[in-house]
Amino acid sequence: MSEKLSFVNPTANSPWGTYLSQVDRVVPYLGPLARWVETLKRPKRALIVDVPIEMDDGTIAHFEGYRVQHNMSRGPGKGGVRFHPDVTLEEVMALSAWMTIKTAAVNLPYGGAKGGIRVDPKKLSLQELEKVTRRYTSEIGIIIGPHTDIPAPDVNTNAQIMAWMMDTYSMNVGGTATGVVTGKPLHLGGSLGRVKATGRGVFVTGREAARRLGMDLRGARIAVQGFGNVGSVAAELFAEAGAKIVAVQDHTGTIVNSNGLDLAKLVPISRTDGVVGFKAGGDIVPNEDFWGVACDILIPAALEGQITAERAQRTTAKLVLEGANGPTVPVADDILAERGVLVVPDVICNAGGVTVSYFEWVQDFSSFFWDEDEINVRLDRIMMNALNQIWDTADKHKISLRTATYAVACERILMARQERGLYP
Numbered sequence: 001m002s003e004k005l006s007f008v009n010p011t012a013n014s015p016w017g018t019y020l021s022q023v024d025r026v027v028p029y030l031g032p033l034a035r036w037v038e039t040l041k042r043p044k045r046a047l048i049v050d051v052p053i054e055m056d057d058g059t060i061a062h063f064e065g066y067r068v069q070h071n072m073s074r075g076p077g078k079g080g081v082r083f084h085p086d087v088t089l090e091e092v093m094a095l096s097a098w099m100t101i102k103t104a105a106v107n108l109p110y111g112g113a114k115g116g117i118r119v120d121p122k123k124l125s126l127q128e129l130e131k132v133t134r135r136y137t138s139e140i141g142i143i144i145g146p147h148t149d150i151p152a153p154d155v156n157t158n159a160q161i162m163a164w165m166m167d168t169y170s171m172n173v174g175g176t177a178t179g180v181v182t183g184k185p186l187h188l189g190g191s192l193g194r195v196k197a198t199g200r201g202v203f204v205t206g207r208e209a210a211r212r213l214g215m216d217l218r219g220a221r222i223a224v225q226g227f228g229n230v231g232s233v234a235a236e237l238f239a240e241a242g243a244k245i246v247a248v249q250d251h252t253g254t255i256v257n258s259n260g261l262d263l264a265k266l267v268p269i270s271r272t273d274g275v276v277g278f279k280a281g282g283d284i285v286p287n288e289d290f291w292g293v294a295c296d297i298l299i300p301a302a303l304e305g306q307i308t309a310e311r312a313q314r315t316t317a318k319l320v321l322e323g324a325n326g327p328t329v330p331v332a333d334d335i336l337a338e339r340g341v342l343v344v345p346d347v348i349c350n351a352g353g354v355t356v357s358y359f360e361w362v363q364d365f366s367s368f369f370w371d372e373d374e375i376n377v378r379l380d381r382i383m384m385n386a387l388n389q390i391w392d393t394a395d396k397h398k399i400s401l402r403t404a405t406y407a408v409a410c411e412r413i414l415m416a417r418q419e420r421g422l423y424p
Helices: 002-008 015-029 031-041 089-105 126-140 159-173 194-213 229-240 263-273 287-292 309-314 330-338 352-366 372-397 401-420
Strands: 045-054 060-071 077-084 112-118 149-153 221-225 244-250 253-256 283-285 297-300 319-321 342-344
Touching: 015 031, 015 089, 015 330, 015 401, 031 401, 045 089, 045 126, 060 077, 060 089, 060 126, 060 149, 077 089, 077 159, 077 352, 089 112, 089 352, 089 401, 112 126, 112 149, 126 159, 149 159, 149 352, 194 229, 194 297, 194 319, 194 342, 194 352, 194 372, 221 229, 229 244, 229 263, 229 297, 244 263, 244 287, 253 287, 283 287, 287 309, 309 330, 330 342, 342 401, 352 372, 372 401
Parallel strands: 077 112, 077 149, 221 244, 221 297, 297 319, 319 342
Antiparallel strands: 045 060, 060 112, 244 253, 253 283
16 A cells, blocks of 8 residues: 555655656656656556466465556557566656656657566576566566567566566467567577677767766776676776776675776676675775765666765766666756766666667567677667767757756657547
């Protein structure tokens, strides 16, 4: 009951509250389309499902699953599925809404969706994990499909999870449907470049932002929160460009080295022991100290709501690249702006993943696959074109990049809504 009430009166810093605040800020720039803005504040469809499975010890366990389709005016829903013990319907609603904005910001023919199961996958055996995945897929199968809603990996899900989802959906419809999910293994219709796409997008947008700020990446100090596929890939690409990764934080803790961490050694260790396993490469410090580390670029690439007002005051960064979804609460956004810190918002900064997911979906339908160089060239072009258009909008209206991104995206979404009309 309390969760339901939170959707009516969400707190300002909750994921859904943050999203609603971001939409409210863009209304003055929508002109006549503002009459449709309530469309963006209400998910089109939200499905809550029970996911019962038989555990290895013979007991029956029940998990709660969600799939939310926020808006599909511009195309089928698109968005990941996360397995996490703290997943809530409100969080999934917000994530689906950010996907709506994200796909429109880079002008992909998609709407926004998201899914999740409230479960700690680390406590499941491989067999139990497969059961959870397949039962969840069967339960949401009534609303997903290659032309309606296409899931993808997210927190604690991967190519194997997508393979099980694709197979389950295919068995239920009586034919192989590779296009029902993206982020699949290569030999099941996956795309080259998909695993590194989100991190690459963070780097591409960050490189362009640094150029516009007159910041030389050679020697630039970078702090990264979250060291999974997004954070670690972005860190490696920035290091290749001459930057120093001076601080990294993951679920195990925080490691700092003002001279730069050796990523060639850190990355493989972090995969098994977390970043604190790299004890010889830097100093282990309290997690809260991460936000005060001397740096030029901050990359929050973990979960939402990480940059609070207090942390926004502490950071020394001049550029924030949002690798995670919704990492900055609205009041912190204002503080960063007042301090002259440029924020490249999540809905453009981390859109590399959904862009290559789109490439995968297109390749599945055509049964013709591209090499990785072609994928990266196409990705870089789309990301740069989108960022430049957003930057021009920000300069024109003298607004933040986040508000400009929403202005561009919301105009596309609401124009589609207006032109399609209401049925009946």
